[in-house]
Amino acid sequence: MLMQESAPPELCIARVALPVPLYRVFDYLIPTDFELQKLQPGIRVKVPFGRNYMTGVLLSVHNTTSIAPDKLKPLSALLDSESLLTPADIELLHWASRDYYHAPGEVFAQAFPNALRKGKVAELKNDEIWLLTEQGQHCTPEQLARAPKQQQLLSYLQAQAPNGASLQELRRQFPDASNVLKTLLAKNLLTRAPAEATLQVSTLPLLQAALVPNAEQLQAITTVCHALGQFQVFLLEGVTGSGKTEVYLQVIQQVLAKGQQVLVLLPEITLTPQLEARFKRRFAVTITTSHSKLTENQRQRAWMQMQQGAARILLGTRSALFTPLKNPGLIILDEEHDSSFKQQEGFRYSTRDVAIMRAKSLQIPVILGSATPALESYANVQRGRFQLLQLTQRAGQAADPRILIIDVRNKPLQQGLSPPLLQAINDTLAKNEQVLLFLNRRGFAPLLMCHSCGWVARCPSCDANLVVHFAKQQLRCHHCGFEQASVKLCPLCKTGETFPLGLGTERVEAVLSSLFPDKRILRLDRDTTQRKGVLEDYLQQIQQQQVDIILGTQMLAKGHHFPNVTLVALLDVDSGLFSIDFHAPEKLAQLIVQVAGRAGRADKPGQVMLQTRQPEHPLLLTLIREGYHHFAQQALAERHAAGLPPFSFQALIRVVATNVELAVEFLHQVQQFAQPHASENLLILGPAPAPMAKRANQFHYQILLQAERRMHLRQVLDALIPYMVDLPLAKKLRWSVDVDPVDLY
Ligand code: ADP
Ligand code: ZN
Ligand code: ZN
Numbered sequence: 212m213l214m215q216e217s218a219p220p221e222l223c224i225a226r227v228a229l230p231v232p233l234y235r236v237f238d239y240l241i242p243t244d245f246e247l248q249k250l251q252p253g254i255r256v257k258v259p260f261g262r263n264y265m266t267g268v269l270l271s272v273h274n275t276t277s278i279a280p281d282k283l284k285p286l287s288a289l290l291d292s293e294s295l296l297t298p299a300d301i302e303l304l305h306w307a308s309r310d311y312y313h314a315p316g317e318v319f320a321q322a323f324p325n326a327l328r329k330g331k332v333a334e335l336k337n338d339e340i341w342l343l344t345e346q347g348q349h350c351t352p353e354q355l356a357r358a359p360k361q362q363q364l365l366s367y368l369q370a371q372a373p374n375g376a377s378l379q380e381l382r383r384q385f386p387d388a389s390n391v392l393k394t395l396l397a398k399n400l401l402t403r404a405p406a407e408a409t410l411q412v413s414t415l416p417l418l419q420a421a422l423v424p425n426a427e428q429l430q431a432i433t434t435v436c437h438a439l440g441q442f443q444v445f446l447l448e449g450v451t452g453s454g455k456t457e458v459y460l461q462v463i464q465q466v467l468a469k470g471q472q473v474l475v476l477l478p479e480i481t482l483t484p485q486l487e488a489r490f491k492r493r494f495a496v497t498i499t500t501s502h503s504k505l506t507e508n509q510r511q512r513a514w515m516q517m518q519q520g521a522a523r524i525l526l527g528t529r530s531a532l533f534t535p536l537k538n539p540g541l542i543i544l545d546e547e548h549d550s551s552f553k554q555q556e557g558f559r560y561s562t563r564d565v566a567i568m569r570a571k572s573l574q575i576p577v578i579l580g581s582a583t584p585a586l587e588s589y590a591n592v593q594r595g596r597f598q599l600l601q602l603t604q605r606a607g608q609a610a611d612p613r614i615l616i617i618d619v620r621n622k623p624l625q626q627g628l629s630p631p632l633l634q635a636i637n638d639t640l641a642k643n644e645q646v647l648l649f650l651n652r653r654g655f656a657p658l659l660m661c662h663s664c665g666w667v668a669r670c671p672s673c674d675a676n677l678v679v680h681f682a683k684q685q686l687r688c689h690h691c692g693f694e695q696a697s698v699k700l701c702p703l704c705k706t707g708e709t710f711p712l713g714l715g716t717e718r719v720e721a722v723l724s725s726l727f728p729d730k731r732i733l734r735l736d737r738d739t740t741q742r743k744g745v746l747e748d749y750l751q752q753i754q755q756q757q758v759d760i761i762l763g764t765q766m767l768a769k770g771h772h773f774p775n776v777t778l779v780a781l782l783d784v785d786s787g788l789f790s791i792d793f794h795a796p797e798k799l800a801q802l803i804v805q806v807a808g809r810a811g812r813a814d815k816p817g818q819v820m821l822q823t824r825q826p827e828h829p830l831l832l833t834l835i836r837e838g839y840h841h842f843a844q845q846a847l848a849e850r851h852a853a854g855l856p857p858f859s860f861q862a863l864i865r866v867v868a869t870n871v872e873l874a875v876e877f878l879h880q881v882q883q884f885a886q887p888h889a890s891e892n893l894l895i896l897g898p899a900p901a902p903m904a905k906r907a908n909q910f911h912y913q914i915l916l917q918a919e920r921r922m923h924l925r926q927v928l929d930a931l932i933p934y935m936v937d938l939p940l941a942k943k944l945r946w947s948v949d950v951d952p953v954d955l956y
Contacts, residue, residue, distance in 0.1 A: 223247065224276045225286055227256055227267040230320035230328065234936055237267070237316075238276040240285045247272070253294030253301055255323075257287040257330060266290065266330040268319045270301070291333055295518060296322065299572045300535055307565055312932050312948045313558045321558055322533035324501075326511040335515040339403045340375035341392060343368050347400035364391050365400060371488050374495045375404065379509065419492045421461050428454050431600040432461045438576045439465060439540065444567055446547075446588050447580040448840065449602030451772065451808030455580045456486070458602070459543055460493055462578070467496060467523055471540025474517075475526045476562060478549035479769050484747075487526055494524070501527035501534065529554060529562045532569070539573045542566050546769070547579035547588060548801055550953060559949045563588075582808055582839070583801040586850065589843050590857040601840075614807060614819040614835045618826040626722035627714040627782050632820055633726070639778040640730060640759055644815065647773065648719065648762045649806050650782045653736040654689075655681035655718045656711030659697065663707030668698070674905045679711040680738070681718070691907035719782065720762055727760065735763035768805045776810045780820040788825055791902065792955055793855050796830050797846055804839050856951070860921045862928060863952040864914045864935075865901070868944035874898075874912040877940040882914060884934050888927040892919040902955065915955070924950075 223241035239258050241250065256269050264287060276283065296304075304322055308315040320328050327333055347365060355362035364385055368376060381388040395401040424432055435445055435458075449455045463473050477486065490498050499522040501513040513534070516522035520537030527534065529552055544552070544566055552562035563579065570577040579588060579597070591597040622629045627650070628636075639646050656679040659668040668677040670688035677686035679697060687694045701707040711718070720734045733749060740746040746766075752758050753773055761767070761776070787799030803821065811817030823831065834842040851858045864881060868874040878898030889895045894917045901911035918924040928948065935941055 222274055222276065224273040224283075225250060225256065226270045226273060227258055227286075228270055228319040229258070229260060229265050229267040229316040231260075231265075231316050232314045233316070234312075234314055234932065236270060238273075238278050238283065240283045241272070242285045245286065245289065249289055249292065251294040252298070253296035254289055254291040255295065255327065255330065255333075256289055259284050259287060266328060267316065268296070268323075270319075290330055295327070295333060296535055300533070303565070303569050303572055304533070306568060307558075307560060311558065311560050311950050312928055313560075317558055321530075322535075324507065324510040324514045326507040327514070331511065333511075333515065335512065335519055335521060340377050341368070341381065342375040342402050342404055343373070344399055344402050347395070348373075350400055358394075360385070360387070360391050361395055361400075364388065365395065368401075372491055374491060421464065421493070422454075422457055424457065424461065425454065425604065427602045427604065428458050428461075431458045431602065434598070434600060435462045435576060435578060436465045439469065440574070441576070442571045442574050443576045444570070444591070444597040445576065445578045445600055446584055446592055446597045447578055447600045447602070448582070448584055449580070450582045450605065450804070452605045453582075453602035454605075455545075455602060456489065458600075459545070459578065459580070460490070462541065463494070463524065463543075466540035467494060469540060471538050472517060472520070472522075472536045473524045473541045473543065474531065474534065474536060474539070475524065475543045475545065476532060476552070476566065477526060477528060478546045478551045479528070490524060490526065496523040497521060498524040498526065501525060501531040503528065503530070532562050532565060536573075539575050541575055542570050542577045543580065544577065545580045547581045548583050548585040549581075549769070550798075553953050555954065559947070559952075561951060564951070583804045584843070586797055586843055586847050587857045589847055593847075613816070614803075614821065616826050616831060616835065617820050617822045618824075619822045620824050620826075625726065626718055627822075628719070628722065628726075629822055632780055632822065635778055635780075635818065635820060636727075636760070640727070642777075644777040645753070645756065645758070645773065645775045646760045646778045646780075647767065647776045647806075647809060648723075648760065648780050648782060649764075649767060650714065650716050650719055650762070651764050651802075652713075652715045652783075653717070653738055653764055654678035654687070654715035655721075656713045656715055658712040659686060659709050660712045661701035661704060661707040661709050664701060664704040666701050666703040666707070666709075668709075672905070672908045674903050678715065681711070681721070690903070714783070716762055716764060723760055723762065730759040731757065732760045732762065733758040735761060735766055737764070737766070740766070767809065768802055771809060773809050774811070775815070777815050777817050778820070779806055779810045779817060780822065781806060782822050784821050784823050784831070785825055788823075788828055788830065793850070793853070794953060797843075800830065800834050800839060800842050800846070803834060854917075854919070860918050860924045861950075861952060862916045862924055863949040863955065864916070864931075864946065865949060866912045866944055866946045867909050868912075869909060870943075871910045871912075873940060873944055874910050877938065877944060877946065878912055878914050880938060880940065881931065881935060885914075885916070885927055885931055888923075888930070890923075893917070893923045893927060913955075 225239045225241050227237050227239055229237050250269060250272050252269055252271055254269050255266055257264055258267055304318050308318040350365055352362050352366060355365065367384060385391065392401060431447060447455055447458060466473050487500055499513040499516050501510050513525060517525050518535040518537060525531055525534055544563055547563055554560050567577055588597060592599045617629050617631050619629045636646050658676050659679050668686050670677055670691065670693050672693055673688055673690045675688055675690050678689055680687055684697045685694050686697050698709055701709055716734055716736050720732060723732050733752065735749055750771055753761055756775055781803060784799060787795055807819040833845050866874045866877055875898055882895060882898060885895050895914060897914035898912050901913050904911055916924060916927060935946060
């Protein structure tokens with residue numbers, strides 16, 4: 212019998228995204244014993260790469276490849292039996308890789324928690340949660356008076372976790388939770404249930420009733436609810452305390468009632484415990500969190516819970532943006548102006564912009580909330596892309612804080628504190644209320660100078676001055692970490708004495724202790740809060756009024772609300788008024804409003820003081836007389852007149868090299884190549900040194916592209932990227948592209 216001649220076997224090629232910094236994807240041969248229908252886009256695969264193996268994401272299956280057959284390696288294994296990403300998510304990641312000009316494999320890796328990136332099994336172990344029994348709900352502290360540990364744990368569940376808590380969560384609060392739980396179980400005060408049990412309830416029980424919304428809140432809630440099931444962007448503008456969170460909660464209630472999930476993105480992790488508790492008190496559904504303080508396993512768990520629909524609400528930071536949602540209904544970005552929403556290294560994306568793209572592809576609404584929205588967002592309101600919802604009153608009827616400008620020109624300052632401010636501090640302390648002082652500069656003094664020759668201590672590795680740290684008698688570079696012992700005698704003229712020039716938080720703390728010897732002073736900056744748990748401790752001390760004067764940096768500007776603080780002062784706002792970065796006025800205004808928002812409550816309105824040598828500065832005056840919203844409109848008009856973003860589009864090409872000539876030469880070649888694209892509508896600025904060119908012995912140079920229309924920017928970048936990839940010099944340095952940079956540093 213003749214052998215039947217078979218057609219040449221068809222090639223089966225898997226296209227895979229691998230987490231390497233290359234602008235390409237990789238083809239692998241699919242071994243014939245793999246079942247093709249299992250190769251769903253979005254599953255993870257293990258592949259040989261170099262001498263090792265790597266975990267990647269399967270993108271698609273093809274019959275052809277441009278790789279020579281003898282170079283083609285086979286897939287090693289399929290790691291998932293079902294896709295972990297939906298087609299919409301895969302599309303979104305492709306889009307993000309294209310629009311931000313970032314290596315696709317790294318963009319896809321960003322969508323997964325670390326554990327899954329490394330190839331761990333994607334499974335959701337069904338955890339148990341601990342719940343109060345009927346008897347436990349009614350147990351009073353007195354009944355457990357002789358067992359304080361049991362009493363504390365029970366009170367915690369009653370107050371903070373009425374819908375149950377996992378063992379991990381309880382262990383975080385109570386180190387010996389396991390033993391206590393056993394006892395409480397034996398006493399029939401607690402019971403155990405599978406973690407997802409709360410989801411089986413058919414009607415959505417509200418644990419704590421919603422508040423009665425005021426007219427503005429009601430308007431906001433109805434408007435957003437009306438848009439559920441379709442794409443729309445809402446900008447919810449309202450000062451701290453105006454009831455934004457309550458609006459979120461009531462909209463979320465509707466989304467949950469439809470059986471859908473909610474992704475809530477937040478800037479800071481220190482904020483989530485309060486917010487998490489508030490969510491958990493309201494809804495009897497599984498609420499999960501994701502942020503950098505969790506372990507890899509916890510983050511994988513949160514990711515899987517959302518992916519499989521086992522949790523209904525995810526509260527997370529920037530990195531939670533790509534978490535897959537089984538049944539998405541709403542995305543919320545709280546504090547949408549916050550700079551942490553922009554990833555500043557590697558894949559430099561804007562969480563706000565990607566969240567909006569994501570909502571668009573999912574056909575769901577997005578709420579952007581802030582007391583101080585970004586100018587970009589206002590511009591989008593003007594263009595009709597976002598709908599503005601305003602909350603103009605403080606919900607609990609707390610009065611808006613009064614803002615006063617303190618002119619410190621020619622005033623005798625005591626280490627930066629003016630007489631009117633000192634008077635106000637005295638008055639506030641006399642009423643047993645708290646004072647919050649803000650200075651965004653840690654250390655004792657930003658400079659060490661020689662009295663006789665003017666020498667200044669510089670970092671040997673950076674274009675930066677060394678900062679004086681008094682307690683440790685050290686000089687430190689805040690950019691590269693260099694440190695050395697402080698010097699009394701000038702190393703240059705060998706005769707002059709050195710002295711610290713300028714103010715840092717450590718110095719202000721010292722003067723405060725001498726001026727107010729019987730008051731408790733707390734300094735909150737990166738130096739005092741390094742140890743784990745210290746910040747949380749300090750925040751609690753403030754809440755419980757164990758301190759009188761709080762002095763701190765940026766760290767204090769966000770989220771926390773201190774009801775007994777009635778005086779807030781920004782010791783120096785001038786540095787923000789004269790920055791070369793065109794974003795600086797916007798950032799300063801946001802900072803002032805945010806810091807001001809930390810203070811006061813209904814019966815104790817707060818007062819805010821700004822110390823400045825520019826009391827007539829138009830920015831300050833508009834902000835104070837007319838509020839942030841008007842300030843923003845004015846600042847936008849200025850950007851418009853200057854042709855700056857958001858009325859033009861920028862991309863920054865950055866180069867880092869150990870050798871200046873290399874950096875400049877590379878960028879010259881880039882500039883030469885891009886030059887034909889230059890026009891009235893497309894500016895090519897540079898090559899130029901970055902604002903601080905030398906950092907840790909590396910040289911930073913850049914070219915800024917600015918176009919009137921995004922399309923023009925795309926055209927030049929589309930041509931430039933492949934050109935840069937192939938430049939021989941590219942191998943000797945690091946370069947990156949930052950689309951819509953917010954920091955030109
Ligand atoms: P934001 O998120 O804008 O800072 P919140 O939603 O946290 O504002 O509200 C501030 C305070 O006002 C909270 O204590 C909240 O419970 C209360 N609150 C909010 N809305 C109402 C309302 N409609 N009625 C009464 N109190 C409210
Ligand atoms: Zn000297
Ligand atoms: Zn340095």
